[in-house]
Amino acid sequence: MIGTAPGAYSWLPKSALQGLFDRLRELGYEVVGPRVADGAVTLGEITSLAELPAGVRDEQEPGKYRLTVIEGGGYFDHVVGPHSLKPFLFPPRTTVLQVLRVRDSWVAHTPEPPRPKRAVIGVRSCDLHALAIQDRVFLGGPHRDPEYAARREGLFLVAVNCGRSAATCFCVSMDTGPAVTGGADLILTELPDGFVVRVGTEGGGNVLAGLDCRECTPAELAEAESVPKRAASQQTRRLNPATVHDTLMNNLQHPRWDDAAKRCLSCANCTMVCPTCFCSTVNEVTDLAGEQTTRERVWESCFNEEHSWTGSGAVHPTTKTRYRQWLTHKLATWIDQFGSSGCVGCGRCITWCPVGIDLTEEVAAMEGSRE
Amino acid sequence: MIALPANPWQVMMTTIRDIVPETPGVQTYALTFDDAAARYSFLPGQFNMLYLPGVGESAISVSSDPGDTTKLRHTVRAVGNVTRAMEKLRPGDKLGVRGPFGTAWPVDEFRGKDVVVVAGGLGLAPLRPAIYHLIRHRADYGRVTLLYGARSPTDLLNETEYEAWRAGGIDVQPIVNVAPESWRGAVGFVTAPLATVPLDPTRTGVFTCGPDVMMRFVAEGAVNRGVPANRVFVSLERNMNCAVGLCGHCQFGPTFVCKDGPVLPFDRVRQLMLVENF
Numbered sequence A: 001m002i003g004t005a006p007g008a009y010s011w012l013p014k015s016a017l018q019g020l021f022d023r024l025r026e027l028g029y030e031v032v033g034p035r036v037a038d039g040a041v042t043l044g045e046i047t048s049l050a051e052l053p054a055g056v057r058d059e060q061e062p063g064k065y066r067l068t069v070i071e072g073g074g075y076f077d078h079v080v081g082p083h084s085l086k087p088f089l090f091p092p093r094t095t096v097l098q099v100l101r102v103r104d105s106w107v108a109h110t111p112e113p114p115r116p117k118r119a120v121i122g123v124r125s126c127d128l129h130a131l132a133i134q135d136r137v138f139l140g141g142p143h144r145d146p147e148y149a150a151r152r153e154g155l156f157l158v159a160v161n162c163g164r165s166a167a168t169c170f171c172v173s174m175d176t177g178p179a180v181t182g183g184a185d186l187i188l189t190e191l192p193d194g195f196v197v198r199v200g201t202e203g204g205g206n207v208l209a210g211l212d213c214r215e216c217t218p219a220e221l222a223e224a225e226s227v228p229k230r231a232a233s234q235q236t237r238r239l240n241p242a243t244v245h246d247t248l249m250n251n252l253q254h255p256r257w258d259d260a261a262k263r264c265l266s267c268a269n270c271t272m273v274c275p276t277c278f279c280s281t282v283n284e285v286t287d288l289a290g291e292q293t294t295r296e297r298v299w300e301s302c303f304n305e306e307h308s309w310t311g312s313g314a315v316h317p318t319t320k321t322r323y324r325q326w327l328t329h330k331l332a333t334w335i336d337q338f339g340s341s342g343c344v345g346c347g348r349c350i351t352w353c354p355v356g357i358d359l360t361e362e363v364a365a366m367e368g369s370r371e
Numbered sequence B: 001m002i003a004l005p006a007n008p009w010q011v012m013m014t015t016i017r018d019i020v021p022e023t024p025g026v027q028t029y030a031l032t033f034d035d036a037a038a039r040y041s042f043l044p045g046q047f048n049m050l051y052l053p054g055v056g057e058s059a060i061s062v063s064s065d066p067g068d069t070t071k072l073r074h075t076v077r078a079v080g081n082v083t084r085a086m087e088k089l090r091p092g093d094k095l096g097v098r099g100p101f102g103t104a105w106p107v108d109e110f111r112g113k114d115v116v117v118v119a120g121g122l123g124l125a126p127l128r129p130a131i132y133h134l135i136r137h138r139a140d141y142g143r144v145t146l147l148y149g150a151r152s153p154t155d156l157l158n159e160t161e162y163e164a165w166r167a168g169g170i171d172v173q174p175i176v177n178v179a180p181e182s183w184r185g186a187v188g189f190v191t192a193p194l195a196t197v198p199l200d201p202t203r204t205g206v207f208t209c210g211p212d213v214m215m216r217f218v219a220e221g222a223v224n225r226g227v228p229a230n231r232v233f234v235s236l237e238r239n240m241n242c243a244v245g246l247c248g249h250c251q252f253g254p255t256f257v258c259k260d261g262p263v264l265p266f267d268r269v270r271q272l273m274l275v276e277n278f
Helices: A014-026 A125-139 A146-153 A202-209 A218-233 A244-249 A255-263 A269-273 A319-338 A359-368 B081-086 B121-136 B159-167 B191-196 B212-224 B266-273
Strands: A009-013 A030-037 A040-045 A056-061 A064-069 A093-102 A105-109 A118-123 A155-160 A186-190 A194-199 A280-286 A292-299 B012-021 B026-033 B047-052 B056-061 B072-077 B094-101 B114-120 B144-150 B171-176 B204-209 B232-235 B263-265
Touching: A009 A014, A014 A030, A014 A118, A014 A194, A014 A202, A040 A056, A040 A064, A105 B012, A105 B094, A125 A146, A125 A155, A125 A319, A146 A155, A155 A202, A186 A202, A186 A218, A194 A202, A194 A218, A244 A319, A244 A359, A255 A319, A255 A359, A280 B056, A319 A359, B026 B094, B047 B072, B047 B081, B056 B072, B056 B081, B056 B094, B072 B081, B072 B121, B114 B121, B114 B212, B121 B144, B121 B204, B121 B232, B159 B171, B171 B191, B191 B212, B204 B212, B212 B232, B212 B266, B232 B266, B263 B266
Parallel strands: A030 A118, A118 A155, A155 A186, B114 B144, B114 B204, B144 B171, B204 B232
Antiparallel strands: A009 A194, A030 A040, A056 A064, A093 A105, A093 A292, A186 A194, A280 A292, B012 B026, B012 B094, B026 B072, B047 B056, B047 B094, B232 B263
């Protein structure tokens, strides 16, 4: 008999991991996990262990992402790719209103949002923190986002403790990882022969109960504890969350903004891969006859000029003012709005920036010299 | 308080009852709800998202009397996609409405006190519901003054109403930047009368709306007269898309202008208003 109460640990042999997939599918979940697609580890529907990126390691640097395969490596040796949980809860394109012309008027209705049952396998601590941040954005205010709320309900999360860090990771300094501290239904730590599984929620315990588990040995538990510590020790980048708010807000005219603007392409990649960026815009999509209109909400970015457009022009007309808007919001005014930083230290914006702008360096440059 | 709709994207259909040309490029649209059972009320200073299917939405302050919602008026300058398409509409045409959204002029906070309203150009429109409210409840307030600046006499909004407002107990003082010889009123910037108008800073609230730069000078002018910055209120304009704090377009530092504003106490935004293009 294994423990299935929240906080209990058990041992899941590697060969039994397929059982977790099968059990989740039996329970009606679409199972999403990491797999290699388009030269990156991305999240998509998977049905078997064989699809997991065994032995795949991601080499990440500012503006650089490469995969290598290590013979005999683990299923979760990679770190974070361009995808996070964001597109599953806040889809890149969704319908918020449908409008039909009826005689001389219009009839509008809000479509019922889909309520998928979805299990995501391999979620990292940084992304669980990002999810908690998006929960505050979409569900914490006076107006709840109906689509996000519907998708959030059916989400089952199998987290993984990171065993290595990419060069772009800085979750240690943001206090968001690499060890998973909560927010998941099951938490796996991968060892060479199997997984130490910690139960996060009652629902997680129920799923685990049907699997081929046994109790962990003290040696397995001790080894599992060392896994995220190893990842933590590899991190070199850092931000100081205690001072970054004032560093930025007291330096709004710092020459470093001009310097960053000379490098920044205003391409919006950083905001697309960011697991917390939530800007969107609604487009009108009409049929040719003009009888039907769909209002589609799509991801938007503060790096687009039209994002800040008003009757008297754009509030942020230049790359400098847009980069400043993004960074001050992410690292400073987000704290004023939601009580936490908008950054979880996942490093995606550094890796996926085509010119390799590193926000930790930009902040450090302003820390060192007052405007 | 007004109940929030379960789904913030739901639109109510209205019919345009009349369209009144105001100044060049500016028109006032009077709307009535098609659903006679629609229970709509708003507070002075709040805005609606006006929706033209197939074209899009635009955030427009309500400019009519909050005490009478049988005709909901919006004064609109044709300047973007949606407002230029609206310009082609005729009475009888349909417009969608989502709202009301945002914060209101704090008319209750200044009951028993004096109010100075300072408007610039089209900035009179979001203040007009406050003016109607002050007239309707005139006995509840002390001195009420409207300082209204526009570029030229032809840019003065709602000029035909000033006599009625004066009769309602408001000291209406228009001022224009440039005037033909026929103009008998004041010439200059609206900050000039603000510097000299009778004003007791211990019992006065200042409500201002206009271009950002104008509001900054007006608000600082009021502070110079001794009015505490938290009793000076500005109404900010930013891009609005969702109007409920979920889309990110309207952010101004820590403020979501759509839900924390548009009406904000000056002390909250004073420092950031000094930073160009923030």
